[in-house]
Amino acid sequence: MSTLRSVIRVGGVRDSRLMVPIVALAAILLIDLIVVPGFFNLEMKDGHLYGSLVDILRNSAPTVVLAIGMTLVIATGGVDLSVGAIMAIAASVACILIDPRIIGLNLQGNITAVVGDPTYSFAPIPVVIVASLVVAVACGLWNGVLVSFGRIQPMVATLILMIAGRGIAQLITNSIKIIIFNDAFAYIGNGFIILPFSLFIVVALFAGAWLLTRRTAIGLFVESVGISFRASLYAGINEKRIKLFAYSFCGFCAGVAGLIAVSSIRTSDANQIGLYTELDAILAVVIGGTLLGTGGRFSLLGSVLGGLVIQATQTSMYAIGVAASAITAVKAVMVIIVIILYSRQVQDLGGRLVARLGRKQAAT
Amino acid sequence: MTGPATDIVVMENIDKSFPGVHALKQVNFSLARGEIHALVGENGAGKSTLIRVLTGVERPESGTIRLDGVEVTIRSPLHAQSLGISTVYQEVNLCPNLTVAENLLIGRQPMKRRHVDWKTMNRQAREILQGLDIAIDVTQPLGSYSIAIQQMAAIARALVISSAKVLVLDEPTSSLTGHETDQLFRVMRKLRGEGIAIVFITHFLDQVYEVSDRVTVLRNGSVVGVYETAGLPRLTLITLMLGRSLTELDDINRHRIESSQHIGTESLLEAEGVGVFGSIAPFDLVLHAGEVVGFAGLLGSGRTEMAQLLFGIDQPTTGSMTMDGAPIRKFSPIGSIERGVALCPEDRKAEGIVADLTVRENIIMAMQASRGWFRHLSTSDQYAIAERYIKLLNIATPSADQPVKNLSGGNQQKVILARWLATNPRLLILDEPTRGIDVGTKADIQKLVLSLAEEGKSCIFISSELEEVLRTSHRIVVMRDRAKVSEFAGDVDEQELMQAIAGGES
Numbered sequence: 001m002s003t004l005r006s007v008i009r010v011g012g013v014r015d016s017r018l019m020v021p022i023v024a025l026a027a028i029l030l031i032d033l034i035v036v037p038g039f040f041n042l043e044m045k046d047g048h049l050y051g052s053l054v055d056i057l058r059n060s061a062p063t064v065v066l067a068i069g070m071t072l073v074i075a076t077g078g079v080d081l082s083v084g085a086i087m088a089i090a091a092s093v094a095c096i097l098i099d100p101r102i103i104g105l106n107l108q109g110n111i112t113a114v115v116g117d118p119t120y121s122f123a124p125i126p127v128v129i130v131a132s133l134v135v136a137v138a139c140g141l142w143n144g145v146l147v148s149f150g151r152i153q154p155m156v157a158t159l160i161l162m163i164a165g166r167g168i169a170q171l172i173t174n175s176i177k178i179i180i181f182n183d184a185f186a187y188i189g190n191g192f193i194i195l196p197f198s199l200f201i202v203v204a205l206f207a208g209a210w211l212l213t214r215r216t217a218i219g220l221f222v223e224s225v226g227i228s229f230r231a232s233l234y235a236g237i238n239e240k241r242i243k244l245f246a247y248s249f250c251g252f253c254a255g256v257a258g259l260i261a262v263s264s265i266r267t268s269d270a271n272q273i274g275l276y277t278e279l280d281a282i283l284a285v286v287i288g289g290t291l292l293g294t295g296g297r298f299s300l301l302g303s304v305l306g307g308l309v310i311q312a313t314q315t316s317m318y319a320i321g322v323a324a325s326a327i328t329a330v331k332a333v334m335v336i337i338v339i340i341l342y343s344r345q346v347q348d349l350g351g352r353l354v355a356r357l358g359r360k361q362a363a364t
Numbered sequence: 365m366t367g368p369a370t371d372i373v374v375m376e377n378i379d380k381s382f383p384g385v386h387a388l389k390q391v392n393f394s395l396a397r398g399e400i401h402a403l404v405g406e407n408g409a410g411k412s413t414l415i416r417v418l419t420g421v422e423r424p425e426s427g428t429i430r431l432d433g434v435e436v437t438i439r440s441p442l443h444a445q446s447l448g449i450s451t452v453y454q455e456v457n458l459c460p461n462l463t464v465a466e467n468l469l470i471g472r473q474p475m476k477r478r479h480v481d482w483k484t485m486n487r488q489a490r491e492i493l494q495g496l497d498i499a500i501d502v503t504q505p506l507g508s509y510s511i512a513i514q515q516m517a518a519i520a521r522a523l524v525i526s527s528a529k530v531l532v533l534d535e536p537t538s539s540l541t542g543h544e545t546d547q548l549f550r551v552m553r554k555l556r557g558e559g560i561a562i563v564f565i566t567h568f569l570d571q572v573y574e575v576s577d578r579v580t581v582l583r584n585g586s587v588v589g590v591y592e593t594a595g596l597p598r599l600t601l602i603t604l605m606l607g608r609s610l611t612e613l614d615d616i617n618r619h620r621i622e623s624s625q626h627i628g629t630e631s632l633l634e635a636e637g638v639g640v641f642g643s644i645a646p647f648d649l650v651l652h653a654g655e656v657v658g659f660a661g662l663l664g665s666g667r668t669e670m671a672q673l674l675f676g677i678d679q680p681t682t683g684s685m686t687m688d689g690a691p692i693r694k695f696s697p698i699g700s701i702e703r704g705v706a707l708c709p710e711d712r713k714a715e716g717i718v719a720d721l722t723v724r725e726n727i728i729m730a731m732q733a734s735r736g737w738f739r740h741l742s743t744s745d746q747y748a749i750a751e752r753y754i755k756l757l758n759i760a761t762p763s764a765d766q767p768v769k770n771l772s773g774g775n776q777q778k779v780i781l782a783r784w785l786a787t788n789p790r791l792l793i794l795d796e797p798t799r800g801i802d803v804g805t806k807a808d809i810q811k812l813v814l815s816l817a818e819e820g821k822s823c824i825f826i827s828s829e830l831e832e833v834l835r836t837s838h839r840i841v842v843m844r845d846r847a848k849v850s851e852f853a854g855d856v857d858e859q860e861l862m863q864a865i866a867g868g869e870s
Contacts, residue, residue, distance in 0.1 A: 215740060216737050216738050216740045217732045217733075217735070217736070217737050217738070217739075217740050217741075218737050220721075220725055220729070220732065221732075221733075221737070223718075223720075223721065224718045224721060224725075224729065227718045227719060227720045227721065228714065228717075228718050228719065230714055230715050231714065231715050231716055231717060231718050232718065232729075233677070233697060233715075234677070234697060234707065234709050234715045234716070235697070235718075235729045235730045235733055235783065236697045236698040236700075236701040236730050236733035236734060237698075237729070237733045238698060296720050297720055
């Protein structure tokens with residue numbers, strides 16, 4: 001009987017998606033503890049907390065935000081390659097609304113007087129934020145329409161906006177980098193309430209996404225559509241609407257990430273904002289245990305941890321002294337490790353080893 | 365003839381457990397050269413597990429397997445193949461877009477100067493199939509042939525790649541027509557003549573009697589006995605499988621006749637000239653509350669298309685439908701669920717279960733879909749509903765949190781039934797609800813249908829087994845060539861019904 005119980009318990013551990021990201025995060029921090037002196041030092045300066053750990057959290061914010069949205073898309077069996085481009089679009093929209101002189105809008109008074117004015121914004125900041133997010137959601141909706149009604153492969157469908165998006169972002173600002181002087185807007189990416197303000201945005205978004213998927217039927221339907229869209233259709237689930245939702249939400253998250261990014265660098269740089277972040281977001285989701293390609297069961301917390309793993313690796317590499325150009329190679333190694341860890345062979349092997357251990361324990 | 369000297373496989377005291385299930389208990393199984401050995405039992409009796417042990421998919425916890433008198437440990441399906449044990453599953457796992465010859469010889473294609481020698485390859489493939497008395501064009505894609513031919517190609521491949529001594533056929537006939545089944549049996553007999561030992565798993569008892577020499581009966585993970593098929597009366601076999609006698613079938617008949625008095629006079633659903641261009645010819649249909657209407661017809665006669673049309677998977681291109689006298693405008697699954705129509709689809713794996721989700725989630729799914737995204741059933745409500753139906757339908761599962769893919773076919777079917785019963789439908793369409801399901805569960809489902817009818821629900825019962833349709837239906841609609849051809853009510857003459865199904869003047 002005890003064998004049986006241990007087998008069941010073992011099954012539980014194996015199914016737990018959080019094992020891989022937690023172990024990975026612990027391993028990276030352990031390496032830091034040994035190799036990098038003072039990595040865990042934290043200090044308070046002017047009521048702000050500083051340290052490498054805080055840096056990891058802060059720098060991971062855009063990736064984690066993207067990963068939350070990407071989780072739902074991947075769970076439906078799709079993928080969204082355009083999130084980096086949507087970030088750039090949202091950033092451009094925000095910048096042009098704060099400072100629209102660039103497109104030749106005739107403004108009252110002396111133009112030079114407002115340059116460098118930390119309170120100036122053409123549109124009120126709440127309007128700026130809402131408008132940017134609305135545009136981001138519209139971008140996501142476009143992806144969703146292509147995938148669900150157009151029946152286009154998600155990778156191809158989102159590739160369109162991935163390629164076109166940066167052009168659109170350039171177009172919005174007339175290919176000019178707009179510098180943001182407004183302090184209220186800059187607070188999004190640079191502000192502190194002991195911890196960086198962007199962390200509070202991440203936590204709020206995570207809580208919102210969790211409630212939206214797990215306290216409604218949306219989470220179940222997303223998983224169901226990912227596992228078998230035909231069976232979901234027969235069960236009365238509107239598969240198209242679920243996909244529309246997933247891509248729109250992913251667009252929303254990309255908008256939030258774009259705002260964080262542009263606010264922290266204070267420049268609308270359509271060529272650089274969110275560049276290659278779609279790959280980080282996808283990797284974060286995969287590390288978190290949601291299956292790319294097949295979809296199905298997803299874990300938002302897993303994706304968040306996955307994002308932290310990526311950023312922790314990156315920060316640690318810098319701390320150790322690895323050149324920035326070599327970081328991509330490290331990420332490639334991570335991808336390989338993740339693929340191996342989630343392969344069926346390794347999972348079966350792990351399960352068998354643990355089962356044997358359980359039997360031995362039960363025998364003694 | 366079945367002495368130890370001729371036994372090619374001897375499995376002794378095989379034990380295997382899964383979480384919550386003791387799947388095999390001290391099972392002994394022996395297989396002689398040149399015999400067709402049927403393996404029968406209810407769902408979850410342990411047939412599949414035994415086969416999975418024999419073919420190296422699962423490792424037994426204890427017990428020995430001897431092959432040709434030598435004790436072996438079968439490590440993997442590949443290892444089993446190299447030992448001469450080949451398996452052909454219910455679903456053909458070949459590549460439908462490759463040619464027949466490619467499918468047969470892929471991996472050992474004849475080469476000529478570093479290029480594939482297509483001529484020799486096609487000739488070899490033709491010869492292999494001729495050995496099985498099959499004459500087809502091997503240069504055509506496999507997918508262009510019937511499932512039966514595909515299955516025989518799978519058998520041929522099994523013979524080619526491993527020079528098999530033991531051939532395991534797991535439910536090979538469940539998607540074959542009568543003629544195709546005969547064809548398969550001819551091949552099986554021919555192989556038997558060549559000294560190959562065949563394990564044949566099926567739910568069709570007719571076929572057990574038609575083709576097998578011996579039969580091993582499993583029940584709850586134990587062997588009940590091994591019998592010469594010819595000397596075993598059918599009723600005894602059923603009793604052995606179930607562990608109880610089957611007077612229930614008579615009960616069902618009586619039940620049907622009694623319940624026919626409760627059929628309402630007002631129509632629940634009326635279809636007038638409804639059809640889908642290119643898929644099903646326009647038909648009229650009237651359903652009453654409390655009535656079970658059987659759809660009979662051959663595979664591909666349009667039964668499933670009719671069901672899908674009534675449920676709103678397909679949109680009608682002509683005609684109109686009314687429910688409770690009101691015209692139906694919203695043709696979609698969710699629209700149907702709102703009207704109180706439910707469909708248990710034919711293809712349980714692809715259209716029914718959502719494999720990775722739990723039993724609980726599968727059960728509440730349609731109910732939740734009808735409530736929409738935001739009126740979320742609380743977890744405790746979900747458990748309450750799931751537990752109620754697990755009990756009501758006797759679903760064998762360790763818990764409501766078990767992924768539904770871990771359940772046996774019959775129990776998966778019950779989960780789908782539970783999903784629809786939870787929506788409290790007024791019209792329940794069951795498309796082949798008993799396919800691949802053991803005799804006991806079949807009877808359970810038939811009884812359930814009739815009790816639902818007594819509660820005033822209307823049912824459409826679709827089945828390839830005529831006997832079953834006759835036993836459960838108050839009225840029978842016959843389909844042929846994608847059109848409704850006739851309707852039978854009251855005491856139906858089986859002969860006449862068969863004629864209607866087959867068509868023609870004969």
